[in-house]
Amino acid sequence: MPLTPRNPSPRARWLRSAVLVAASAGLVAAALPAPTPLGIGDPLFPHLGNPGYDVLSYDIDLTYQGENTEPLAAVTRIEALATADLERINLDFTHGKVTSVTVGGEPATFETSGEDLVITPVRAVEDGEALNIAVTHTSDPRGAADSGGWVRTGDGLAMANQADAAHRVFPSNDHPADKAHFTFRITAPSALTAVANGLPTGRTENGATTTWTYRTSHPMATELAQVSIGRTTVVHRTGPHGLPVRDVVRTADKDLMEPWLKRTPGHLEWMERQVGPYPFETYGVLVADAETGFELETQTLSLFERRLFTETGFPEWYVDSVMVHELAHHWFGNSVSPRTWSDLWLNEGHASWYEALYAEETAKQSLERRMKAAYGASDGWRAAGGPPAAPKPPAPGRKISLFRPVVYDGSALVLYALRQEIGKDAFQRLERRWVSEHKDSTATTADFTALASEVAGRDLTSFFAGWLHAEKTPPMPGHPDWRSLPAGEARSAAKPG
Template sequence: MNRRTPAATPLALLLALALLGAGCTGGVEGIPGAAGLRDPYFPGLGNGGYDVTHYSLKLDIGPSADDKRGPADGTSSPSTQPSDRPADRLRGTATITARATQDLSAFHLDLAGLDVEGATVEGRPAAVNRAGKELIIRPGSAVEDRLRKGRTFTTVVRYSGSPQTITDPDGSKEGWLRTADGAVALGEPTGSMAWFPGNHHPSDKATYDIEVTVPDPLTAVSNGELISRRTEDGRTTYHWRTAEPMASYLATLAVGRFSTHQSATPDGIRLFTAVDPESEAASEEVLDGIPAVLAWSAEKFGPYPFTSAGAIVERTGDAEYALETQNRPVFPGPPDTALLVHELAHQWFGNSVTPKSWRDMWLNEGFATYAEWLWAADHDDVPVEESFDEAYEDGANWAFPPAGPPSAADISEAPVYGRGAMVVHRLRLAIDDDEAFFDLVRGWTETHRHGNASTDDFTAYVEEETGEDLTELWDDWLYGESRPPVED
């Protein structure tokens, strides 16, 4: 799982702010919200001055104008005809509900590419400027009271264009990935700005309504639950709703030809799977195991934190990696059980308990990797100690401490996964009581359910719950530069 993108150009941003200050009169009193949240690896990512509570996205997706083909028999609409790039263009309206955390005179949204046709705040036209990946909104004075600290306000942005594929610092691709029959949107860590404007830092979670219209016979699959599906004039609109808070990097949209299946687990979790026909036969057995994996995970980590689950399986090669998109992970081809266990474990670690910054990535990947070790012990007769020893002997896991990747290009590298899992196991050994250890883990997921947490939050929580000073464990395994010795 490798995802990231550079920050906006500081000079361009300063010039845009200067233009706003010089060219706009009669604006709202206050100060502009910050253009970034100073994340350790992506300082320009996210925005200050407000907290998003809900996104309502209405998207119309289809081929570009140049790709549309005329009617084959003189009766069909051109937009229903097949195209070499059936999901190349997007027209969207984003309605963003947010609460001001300061008196705002202007604020920013993250958006890569795409053409902005206009914006309103509280129904009134607002000035819009662009600076790299920053969209700067300056409302008029008529809505001044709605932008006071603590007040809720609504912004509507109308936009269109051909969404971008973003290359991360490590060379992997995210954003809008075009496939043979459509596209899939992957957002970790910054790719969601390629298809909708927002506050794209993991610390700002929100609920979502996503309505997507696509030409038949394509299907649009997103997060949460399918609320409705309606067809008119050869186009179908799918309405997806995510009722629990979600970080924007976990939002997904898959457009293509899918075989879909809906069911429910014995305890009422709604399941929705969408599988590319080329991957269907090879995926069936593993996907049938989703209820069992969820039940097993709930015993280890606490109640499943969402009302729906499932999977999206693309054909091999449509993406470079699997991603734990909320409710239904995306797989780049038929997954094996270990990968399914890993991505479903992320529903607890990363999706419900979301990192405060990208420096806390090991809390996602360390626990998800440890879930693989636990599953192998319970189902494949591979003791956790054997998985630990294999990771310990792998030199790639010692390139840097899991809580301190040296750069944005390293946040998805081996130490974050393998050594992160070793931290979890060393904690288990230090507690020396499996019942107490799993109580601790379940307490962690309950305490920070649907919230954000940092590495400092985790270490403080563990020491408070255990009553132990674990400084040596953290120094050696979480922050240490060298490989600590282990007992024979």
């Protein structure tokens, strides 16, 4: 709901009047320094996110003409709350053309700097003031496939925005520290189907086109946004406690995918037994006819490559456990999001942990054997990518390189060590409290280690210092015979997702 601006103080009224007079005289641009890209200080992505405001909601209109090689027409409306006095407002945005911007309904000037859209409103914004921004722009699906953002599929489009590519699709405060509610309004040729995060709230036929509206019930990080447009069918079923489950597949693949898709209610039940109730309003699987090289936990509608389900080289237990991996992210990473990207191990370590635990319980794939192999590779992984909670920055021009083995099985290994250290009962209490107490919010490594100490009833600072931050892997509790192998002898089985 839009916030009502408070009554401005006499000083604020004077300042705004002065700015307006200066603007009419053409003096504001001269008074302000040249625009620069800003950031919130993330150690891995220094220019990601923007200071000075908290986004409450995004309302995104997209118009798709039917060709995934042409830019979409778009309008992004942002409701936010200023957390500082702002003469300018920076949004993350690139790979699209902006034609107009309004702030509070009034036209604003704008220019680009780096990957920021820098907006100068006609009136300065005060700390605590409601901020309503509308940007008319294009959203271009063309570009390097490994840069993220839109994914061109065999019959349309999908999104893969992790870690920093949502702003290749729509203007935003593109950092998981600033979660918000989303509404998507997608207009496409009527022969196609459009699906997005959350639940449908409307569908309007306009002759040759149809407009589909979806809204999230819970806040979401920008990197988890998902819009699918294509010749697809939405398959509905029911999950635990009446949860609506919807899967999105190519219409031609509906019967082919059904043996896999019908497993989702069982996956949900299994995860709920581990950590408690599913945290969102719906869940489902989006099977995209595209080769991304990864699967992705986009909120309420996880993205999967079609080939995961059709290639004969993947064992059945492996595909099944990968589906659980992306589902587990809805507790770890989606509901409880990382405060900074250095906290990524909390996302991927937990998803890999439950993937491995599920494979052990349902397919007799030994968790201990997998963790012993990870221990053998751990020193090499740490040397290549940094310790789990202090990862090295991604390689220049290859942002996805952040998703290294150390944040997958290398971080699941930390959780295995923690369970060995505090016992299974305490570990399960910790996991349940973590997702319950931080639901719909963000949290840090420090938050997790503090809660672990509280649950264990003793200070675990030294334990976590070694397991999360040291260059060498500490001895494994309960397994003093385990050894880490030289980097060249360690084999990685990790995957993005």
